[in-house]
Amino acid sequence: MASSMKNLQLIILALLIYSFSSNHYVIITTIFAYVPKENIALDCGSPDDQTTEDGRIWIRDHDKDSRYSLIEVEGQSKSNIFIASSQYDSVDRVPYMTARVSRFQFTYSFRVTPGPKFIRLHFYSTRYHDQDDFDPSKAFFTVKAGPFTLLSNFSAFLTAEFLDQRAFMREFCLNVEENIEKLDIVFLPSSSPLSENHVNSSYVFVNGIEIVSMPTTLYYTPPTGKLTPPLLGNLGRSFGDYSNRALQMVHRLNVGGSGISPMNDTGMYRQWTSDFKYFISEGFVSCNTSRKPKYSTIPNYTAPDDVYRTAITMGNNATKNTLRNVTWRLPVDSRFFYLVRLHFCEFDESLTKAGDRIFRIYIDNYTADNAFSVMDWSGGNMIPVYRDFVVSIVDEPYLFVDLHTREMDSTYADAILNGLEVFKISNYDRNLAGPNPSLLASPGSDQTLNPTTNKSKSNKTLPAIALGSGVAGFLVLLSMVCCVVLLRLRKTKRRPSSYKRKSSKSTRGSSRRLPEQLCQRFSFSEIKSATNNFEQALEIGRGGFGNVYRGHIDDEFPEVAIKRLSKGSSRQGEREFEAEIKMLSQLRHVHLVSLIGYCDEGSEMILVYDYMANGTLRDHLYGTNNDPLSWKQRLEICVGAARGLHYLHSEVKDTIIHRDVKTTNILLDDKWVAKVADFGLSREGRGDSGAVSTVVRGTFGYLDPEYAQSRQLTDKSDVYSFGVVLFEVLCARKPVDVKLEEEQRNLAQWARRCVREGKIQDIIDPFLMGKISPECFKNFVQVAEKCVRDHRNRRPTMRDVAEKLEFALELQEKADAAKQAISPDGVYVYPDLSFHLVDDHHDHGHGYDVLGLHGGTYFSTTVGSDSVESSLRSVDTESGKIRDVFSDASNSKSRV
Numbered sequence: 093m094a095s096s097m098k099n100l101q102l103i104i105l106a107l108l109i110y111s112f113s114s115n116h117y118v119i120i121t122t123i124f125a126y127v128p129k130e131n132i133a134l135d136c137g138s139p140d141d142q143t144t145e146d147g148r149i150w151i152r153d154h155d156k157d158s159r160y161s162l163i164e165v166e167g168q169s170k171s172n173i174f175i176a177s178s179q180y181d182s183v184d185r186v187p188y189m190t191a192r193v194s195r196f197q198f199t200y201s202f203r204v205t206p207g208p209k210f211i212r213l214h215f216y217s218t219r220y221h222d223q224d225d226f227d228p229s230k231a232f233f234t235v236k237a238g239p240f241t242l243l244s245n246f247s248a249f250l251t252a253e254f255l256d257q258r259a260f261m262r263e264f265c266l267n268v269e270e271n272i273e274k275l276d277i278v279f280l281p282s283s284s285p286l287s288e289n290h291v292n293s294s295y296v297f298v299n300g301i302e303i304v305s306m307p308t309t310l311y312y313t314p315p316t317g318k319l320t321p322p323l324l325g326n327l328g329r330s331f332g333d334y335s336n337r338a339l340q341m342v343h344r345l346n347v348g349g350s351g352i353s354p355m356n357d358t359g360m361y362r363q364w365t366s367d368f369k370y371f372i373s374e375g376f377v378s379c380n381t382s383r384k385p386k387y388s389t390i391p392n393y394t395a396p397d398d399v400y401r402t403a404i405t406m407g408n409n410a411t412k413n414t415l416r417n418v419t420w421r422l423p424v425d426s427r428f429f430y431l432v433r434l435h436f437c438e439f440d441e442s443l444t445k446a447g448d449r450i451f452r453i454y455i456d457n458y459t460a461d462n463a464f465s466v467m468d469w470s471g472g473n474m475i476p477v478y479r480d481f482v483v484s485i486v487d488e489p490y491l492f493v494d495l496h497t498r499e500m501d502s503t504y505a506d507a508i509l510n511g512l513e514v515f516k517i518s519n520y521d522r523n524l525a526g527p528n529p530s531l532l533a534s535p536g537s538d539q540t541l542n543p544t545t546n547k548s549k550s551n552k553t554l555p556a557i558a559l560g561s562g563v564a565g566f567l568v569l570l571s572m573v574c575c576v577v578l579l580r581l582r583k584t585k586r587r588p589s590s591y592k593r594k595s596s597k598s599t600r601g602s603s604r605r606l607p608e609q610l611c612q613r614f615s616f617s618e619i620k621s622a623t624n625n626f627e628q629a630l631e632i633g634r635g636g637f638g639n640v641y642r643g644h645i646d647d648e649f650p651e652v653a654i655k656r657l658s659k660g661s662s663r664q665g666e667r668e669f670e671a672e673i674k675m676l677s678q679l680r681h682v683h684l685v686s687l688i689g690y691c692d693e694g695s696e697m698i699l700v701y702d703y704m705a706n707g708t709l710r711d712h713l714y715g716t717n718n719d720p721l722s723w724k725q726r727l728e729i730c731v732g733a734a735r736g737l738h739y740l741h742s743e744v745k746d747t748i749i750h751r752d753v754k755t756t757n758i759l760l761d762d763k764w765v766a767k768v769a770d771f772g773l774s775r776e777g778r779g780d781s782g783a784v785s786t787v788v789r790g791t792f793g794y795l796d797p798e799y800a801q802s803r804q805l806t807d808k809s810d811v812y813s814f815g816v817v818l819f820e821v822l823c824a825r826k827p828v829d830v831k832l833e834e835e836q837r838n839l840a841q842w843a844r845r846c847v848r849e850g851k852i853q854d855i856i857d858p859f860l861m862g863k864i865s866p867e868c869f870k871n872f873v874q875v876a877e878k879c880v881r882d883h884r885n886r887r888p889t890m891r892d893v894a895e896k897l898e899f900a901l902e903l904q905e906k907a908d909a910a911k912q913a914i915s916p917d918g919v920y921v922y923p924d925l926s927f928h929l930v931d932d933h934h935d936h937g938h939g940y941d942v943l944g945l946h947g948g949t950y951f952s953t954t955v956g957s958d959s960v961e962s963s964l965r966s967v968d969t970e971s972g973k974i975r976d977v978f979s980d981a982s983n984s985k986s987r988v
C-alpha cells in the first residue's frame with residue numbers, strides 16, 4: 093500500500109530528525125501514534141494518483157482497482173468525470189480539482205475489514221461543465237453509507253455559502269460489521285421537476301472520499317472498565333451502547349490554539365480547528381506549554397499533543413471568575429443526540445494536587461459535572477484525559493458548553509479546557525441528515541470577515557515562494573521591526589505574582605496596575621539572558637518608544653521578539669505599556685499580533701512577542717533585496733490587514749483605534765499571513781463623535797489630515813492611513829519621499845491627483861505591469877482613493893474596505909483562472925490599465941495643506957481641553973517619524 097509506505101518513510105525521517113535532538117524520541121510515537129489498517133483517499137474523477145503538498149497520496153478514480161469498485165445502474169447514462177471550471181488558491185487542487193458528476197445514482201463499493209471507520213466526503217461547489225446544465229445551485233442529493241443516510245436532499249452550494257468556504261469536508265464514523273467486508277457509499281440525486289429537455293435538473297457530485305480505520309476504543313467502545321457516556325438530564329443514566337449507530341463529526345476544536353491539519357493528527361487525518369469562532373466569553377486566558385503530554389490514562393492517539401498543549405483558562409481574578417462562565421456556543425442541527433467529548437490536560441506546574449482546580453461543567457444548561465478536577469481523573473500534571481457526555485438537542489440550533497468555578501473547595505477559582513469534539517448521533521431510523529442551511533439565517537455579516545473561513549487561508553501556495561527566497565528571507569529576519577505569532581498567548585510558566593489565591597488579598601505593592609489576565613510574566617534576569625544582556629547584534633528594530641531585540645527564553649520560547657521601552661520614557665510611555673499589555677492580552681485574531689508575556693521589574697517595561705519570520709510588509713515592497721510580492725499576495729496581505737483593523741474597530745467591545753497604521757506595522761508570518769502590530773499608540777476610542785485629544789500621534793505621511801487639524805480621533809483616521817498603505821502597496825514607494833518633486837512627495841496626495849487626472853496607472857509598481865486584471869485594478873483604486881479622502885465622512889469604514897478588497901481579490905482570481913484556461917503555459921498579460929474617477933463629490937484634496945508636504949519642520953498648534961500650546965517640531969524626513977511628538981503635552985492632565 094503506497095500510503096502506508098509513505099507513512100513509513102515519514103516515520104523514518106522523523107526518527108532521523110529526533111535522534112539528533114536528545115530525548116525527544118517519544119514525539120514520533122505521537123505523530124504516528126496510530127497506523128490505520130485502511131487508509132483510502134480517493135480523488136474522485138482523477139485519472140491518476142495525486143500527491144498533495146503535504147505528502148498524502150490520493151488514489152485515482154478507476155474501474156479496475158483492488159480497493160474499491162464503481163457501480164452504476166444498468167440502462168442509465170453513466171456518470172461523468174469533470175474538471176472544475178475554476179480553481180482558487182483557497183481550494184486545494186487535490187481532491188477538489190476533479191469530481192464525479194451524475195444525474196443518476198452511482199455507488200463506490202470499498203473493500204474493508206470490519207470495525208469502526210471514518211468516512212470523509214469532500215465537496216467543492218462550482219461549475220463542472222461549460223454548459224449551464226450543471227448549475228451548482230441545482231445539485232441536491234442524498235448520500236448513504238451502508239445502512240445509514242449521511243446526507244439527504246443535501247445542497248453543497250447552500251452549505252458552502254453558509255460556511256463561506258468554497259470547498260468543505262463532511263466527516264462521519266460508522267462500524268462495519270463482521271462478515272460484510274465492504275462499505276457501499278451510494279450517491280443519489282434528488283428528483284426535481286424535469287427541465288425542458290426532460291432530464292432531471294438536479295444532479296449529484298463528489299470530489300473526494302476517504303475511508304480510514306480508527307482504533308475501536310477511540311469513539312465507540314469505551315476502554316474496558318469504563319462506562320458508556322451519561323445522558324445528561326436523565327438522572328445520570330448512561331446513554332448505552334451506540335456502536336450500532338453512525339456519527340457525524342460536527343465540531344473538532346483545538347481550544348485556545350490554532351487549527352491542526354490532517355497530516356499533523358495522530359495518524360487518522362482528522363482536522364482540528366481553532367475554537368475561536370465559537371468562544372463567546374470575554375476576558376479569558378489562552379495558554380500553552382511546550383511540555384510533552386504523558387499518556388497514561390488515555391491512548392496517545394486520542395488527540396495530537398498540540399491539543400493538550402493549548403487551553404483556555406479563566407484568568408487569575410477570582411472574584412470576577414466566580415461571576416461568569418467560560419462559554420462556547422456551537423451551532424448544531426436540532427432533534428438529534430450529540431456526543432460531546434471534552435479534552436483536558438492540567439499543564440500548570442504550580443498546580444500539584446487534585447483540589448487545586450475544581451470546576452463545574454455545564455452542557456446545554458445541564459450539569460455535566462458539578463465538581464470536576466482534571467488531575468483527579470488523569471492522575472497528575474501534564475497527563476491528558478477526556479470526558480464524554482451525551483446530550484439531546486431539541487429545538488435550539490446551538491449546543492452550549494459552559495465552565496464555571498467552584499469556590500467552596502477549590503484552591504483556585506478557575507477552569508480549563510483543552511479540546512472539544514461534538515458528534516451528531518444517528519437517529520433510530522439510521523439517519524444523520526439535517527436540513528440544508530437557510531441562507532436567510534446565514535451568519536452573513538459576522539462570517540464574511542471571519543478569520544477562520546477558507547478565504548483567509550488562501551495562502552496555500554505561498555510557502556513555496558517563501559522557500560524560494562530563502563536568502564532574502566534571512567535578511568528580512570534581521571530587518572524586522574516587531575514580532576508576533578498566531579492566535580496564541582503563551583502558557584504561564586508560573587503564575588504571575590498577582591495571581592490570587594482564593595480569598596487571599598493581593599500581595600503586590602506596585603502602584604502600577606496591570607491587567608489581571610496575563611499569561612506570562614518574565615523576570616528581568618530572564619529577559620537579560622534571553623538577549624545576551626541586550627546585545628547590539630540582536631537588535632532587530634527601533635520601535636516607537638524603544639528597541640526591539642531578537643532572543644530566546646529557555647526551550648519554551650526558542651524565538652521571540654523583545655521590545656524594551658527606553659529608560660526614562662515619559663509617563664506616557666508607561667501608560668502605553670499598560671495599554672498595550674491590556675489590549676494585546678485581550679485580543680485574539682488571526683490578523684493581529686499576540687503577546688507572549690511581559691516584564692515590569694523596577695523601571696523596566698518589556699514586552700515579549702513571538703518572532704515573525706517574514707518581517708514587515710515594507711521589507712517586501714521597496715528599498716529591499718527581497719523578491720517583489722505578486723499582486724495576489726499583496727491583495728491577500730491587504731485583505732488580512734484590513735480584517736485585523738476591522739476587528740479592532742468593531743468586533744471588540746470597545747472600539748480600538750490603532751493610530752499608527754503603516755507598512756512597517758503590518759508584519760508577515762512564515763505563511764505570509766498579515767498581522768497588524770504595535771498597539772503602543774493605540775487607545776480605546778469613543779465612537780463616532782471622536783475624542784478630542786491634546787496629542788496628535790502617528791507617522792508622517794500616514795497621518796489623517798483632518799485628525800491632525802481637529803485633533804478629533806476616530807476610526808476613520810486609521811482608514812486614511814490604511815489608504816496610504818494601499819497606495820504604497822500599489823506603487824511600491826515611500827509615503828513621503830523628499831527626493832521627489834514637491835507635488836509628488838506625499839504619496840496620498842499625489843496618488844489622489846493621479847486618480848483625478850486619470851493617470852494612476854502610470855505610477856504603479858513597474859513589476860505589476862500586465863499582471864493586474866483591469867476589473868480588479870478599478871476596484872482596488874476605488875477603495876484606496878476613498879480611504880484617503882480629506883473628510884472622514886467620505887471615507888469608508890474598515891469593514892467596507894475589507895469587503896471591497898476581498899471583492900477585488902476575487903475578481904483577480906477569476907480573471908487569472910480565465911486567463912490560465914486559455915493559456916495553459918501560464919504566460920499571459922493583462923491589457924493596459926486605466927481608471928476614471930466617476931464621482932459626484934467635491935472632496936478634491938484642496939482642503940488642507942497636509943502636514944509635511946514640504947518636509948523639514950512644520951508648525952502646529954495643540955489644543956487640549958485644558959491646555960493650549962504651540963510647538964515647533966522637527967520632522968525626521970528620512971524615517972518619516974515625527975520626533976518628540978508633543979512630548980510635553982503628555983504631562984497634560986487631560987491625557988486619557
Ligand SMILES: *[C@@H]1O[C@H](CO)[C@@H](O)[C@H](O)[C@H]1NC(C)=O
Binds near residue numbers: 417454492494496
Ligand atoms: C453558567 O452556565 C450555566 C449553564 O448554562 C447557568 O445555569 C449559570 O447560570 C451560568 N452562570 C453564570 C454566572 O453565568
